[in-house]
Amino acid sequence: MGRPGAVHLSKGVIERDVEARFPDKNEPIVLQCGGGFRSALVADNLQKMGYRNVVSLDGGIRGWIERGLPIETK
Numbered sequence: 363m364g365r366p367g368a369v370h371l372s373k374g375v376i377e378r379d380v381e382a383r384f385p386d387k388n389e390p391i392v393l394q395c396g397g398g399f400r401s402a403l404v405a406d407n408l409q410k411m412g413y414r415n416v417v418s419l420d421g422g423i424r425g426w427i428e429r430g431l432p433i434e435t436k
Contacts, residue, residue: 368434373400377407390415398422 371379373395384391391413393401401418408416419426427433 368394373404376404377411380408380411380413384413387412388414390417392417392419394419394423394426396422397424 369383371383391408393405393408393416395401395404398418398421401422405416405418421428423433
């Protein structure tokens, strides 16, 4: 479940796989997790890796759903 158009890269592998999936370090990337804490840590790591347009979704997917915003399920 996630925001429309979301791409799943788990916390355990995102730092390893992100460059193959998102080679342009200027591309906007919005990170999400359940509550926003893990995605904030990953955003920090990606910024250290040179990604310049990375943010963590405030409140995570739970906050997104609470706001009544659209989600996709597979």
